[in-house]
Amino acid sequence: MKTNYEQWAVYQIWPRSFADGNGDGIGDLHGVLAKLDYLKWLGIDAIWFSPLYPSPNADYGYDCADYKNINPEYGDLELFKQVIDEAHKRNIKIIIDLVLNHTSDQHEWFKQSKIPGSKYHDYYIWRKGKGKDGKKPPNNWLSMFEGGAWEYNEDLGEHYLHVFAKGQPDLNMANPAVREEVKDIMRFWLDMGVDGFREDVITYIAKREGLPNGFPLPIATGCKHYTSLPKVKDYLREFKHDVLDKYNAFTVGEAPMMTTKVAKDYITGDDHVLDVMFHFQHMEADCIMNDWVATPFRLGKLKRVFKHWQRELHGQAFNANYMENHDHPRVVDKYGSRKYRVQSAKMLAALYILQSGMPFIYQGQENGMTNIELQRLDQFKDVVTFNNYNLAKKFGLSEKFFVKYANRRSRENSRTPMQWTAEKDAGWATPWFPVNENCSEINVAAAEADPNSILHWYRALLKFRKENPVAIYGKYTPLRAGRKVFAYESEHEGKRLVFVGSFSDKPKAFTPPAGGELVFCNYNTVQQKLQPWECRVYVMEN
Numbered sequence: 001m002k003t004n005y006e007q008w009a010v011y012q013i014w015p016r017s018f019a020d021g022n023g024d025g026i027g028d029l030h031g032v033l034a035k036l037d038y039l040k041w042l043g044i045d046a047i048w049f050s051p052l053y054p055s056p057n058a059d060y061g062y063d064c065a066d067y068k069n070i071n072p073e074y075g076d077l078e079l080f081k082q083v084i085d086e087a088h089k090r091n092i093k094i095i096i097d098l099v100l101n102h103t104s105d106q107h108e109w110f111k112q113s114k115i116p117g118s119k120y121h122d123y124y125i126w127r128k129g130k131g132k133d134g135k136k137p138p139n140n141w142l143s144m145f146e147g148g149a150w151e152y153n154e155d156l157g158e159h160y161l162h163v164f165a166k167g168q169p170d171l172n173m174a175n176p177a178v179r180e181e182v183k184d185i186m187r188f189w190l191d192m193g194v195d196g197f198r199e200d201v202i203t204y205i206a207k208r209e210g211l212p213n214g215f216p217l218p219i220a221t222g223c224k225h226y227t228s229l230p231k232v233k234d235y236l237r238e239f240k241h242d243v244l245d246k247y248n249a250f251t252v253g254e255a256p257m258m259t260t261k262v263a264k265d266y267i268t269g270d271d272h273v274l275d276v277m278f279h280f281q282h283m284e285a286d287c288i289m290n291d292w293v294a295t296p297f298r299l300g301k302l303k304r305v306f307k308h309w310q311r312e313l314h315g316q317a318f319n320a321n322y323m324e325n326h327d328h329p330r331v332v333d334k335y336g337s338r339k340y341r342v343q344s345a346k347m348l349a350a351l352y353i354l355q356s357g358m359p360f361i362y363q364g365q366e367n368g369m370t371n372i373e374l375q376r377l378d379q380f381k382d383v384v385t386f387n388n389y390n391l392a393k394k395f396g397l398s399e400k401f402f403v404k405y406a407n408r409r410s411r412e413n414s415r416t417p418m419q420w421t422a423e424k425d426a427g428w429a430t431p432w433f434p435v436n437e438n439c440s441e442i443n444v445a446a447a448e449a450d451p452n453s454i455l456h457w458y459r460a461l462l463k464f465r466k467e468n469p470v471a472i473y474g475k476y477t478p479l480r481a482g483r484k485v486f487a488y489e490s491e492h493e494g495k496r497l498v499f500v501g502s503f504s505d506k507p508k509a510f511t512p513p514a515g516g517e518l519v520f521c522n523y524n525t526v527q528q529k530l531q532p533w534e535c536r537v538y539v540m541e542n
């Protein structure tokens with residue numbers, strides 16, 4: 001086994017909203033430097049940076065305009081090197097986002113690709129269109145983000161493929177020259193000292209030959225023809241063999257629509273091509289496909305998904321455990337309770353951090369940050385929100401209704417500036433995005449001073465996890481519990497851990513495990529029944 005990444009707890013930074021070091025209202029690397037001690041104190045072993053690349057921000061860095069540079073809004077290469085060195089001094093690893101499925105339309109490669117005869121033409125997926133004038137798209141694929149998946153270029157008389165926003169043309173990974181570029185980019189950052197990569201929508205990087213039409217869907221028609229095709233593994237094997245293995249680099253792949261069967265092909269055995277993988281199934285206990293198509297919360301689904309992934313991967317691979325990232329609403333509002341914010345945030349934290357695997361914590365999650373309450377559409381920033389607004393209009397929904405809905409379901413809920421202090425705007429000068437008004441109550445400064453805070457709870461959980469291998473490697477068994485209670489047991493080398501968590505506003509009957517020592521409880525006094533959103537963790541020797 002290579003790097004002992006199993007021990008790591010990873011903290012995700014979405015740079016624009018993390019910490020502002022130069023007072024321009026946009027998070028930056030000086031801000032990050034100033035917070036490294038905070039992350040160390042919290043018990044973090046690695047930071048995953050969402051993209052830091054120069055970008056026109058059609059998708060906030062996931063539209064990369066230069067793979068070997070830092071967005072000047074955040075700093076420069078020298079400053080990033082300083083961040084790496086300072087993090088390493090604190091024994092914190094650095095993982096950066098690698099967006100390989102697409103670039104920005106402002107990337108030099110893409111600009112050149114529009115020049116007839118340029119070698120860059122074949123870096124992207126350009127095709128002749130249909131119809132007499134060739135202006136009809138080459139197939140019926142729809143984007144994940146914005147209408148059709150093809151954009152016509154008059155000068156070339158061809159269309160380019162963009163599975164995401166128009167400003168995110170897909171790369172043609174079938175072209176060996178593109179794969180050489182990828183390896184070169186990997187070496188560039190690894191030589192600088194980064195420890196690994198989070199690979200964005202990595203299972204999309206191969207497209208089916210001939211680009212056949214897909215089964216019609218409201219969005220993402222055609223996705224079957226670019227999800228987890230066999231070529232993906234070939235490409236990843238090549239990157240691993242030619243570069244990643246030489247540096248002992250860690251990889252976590254983002255994999256929408258992933259199943260355990262397919263995941264195992266990527267992350268288990270001698271021929272594994274990724275270390276761990278983000279799947280989405282446990283994020284769909286209150287929605288179908290994505291957060292915008294909301295359903296009532298189904299605890300049964302959450303239980304089933306955790307059980308399935310835990311049991312299927314046990315002993316063969318490691319789960320990447322998360323409850324929040326920059327693509328989802330805040331988890332206290334998604335699966336927890338605003339009324340019992342502190343209790344439910346703590347319960348959800350213990351529920352996933354103590355399962356076998358590698359926990360990822362998203363900025364602000366450790367402080368129980370909540371969703372936004374914006375008033376107007378023009379306060380939002382994200383291409384996905386605007387696209388969904390266009391869809392909502394077609395169904396006759398009003399802007400007022402839509403804004404309320406977006407305040408619950410959009411991914412912008414997790415992108416508000418970090419709430420560091422109780423001051424106006426949580427200490428941010430002219431923040432680029434509205435700061436949640438509840439910052440006077442929910443902020444890091446207050447949480448640090450309160451030993452009962454969510455923040456201290458996260459810290460204690462991470463410390464416990466480090467000291468108790470059962471919380472890293474344990475074999476998972478679901479326990480029978482009431483309808484609104486989640487319970488599991490984890491077992492490792494003669495030690496057992498029992499987690500019990502209530503998802504109810506009402507007291508729930510409960511029988512504690514025999515001989516268990518109570519190591520965590522999110523209430524100060526333990527009563528016979530489980531109190532609303534109560535969580536208890538017991539350990540015992542066999």
Ligand code: NOJ
Nearest residue numbers: 059062099164200201327
């Ligand atoms: C997944 C990223 O997490 C998301 O933020 C981004 O919009 C898409 N990939 C496209 O890069």
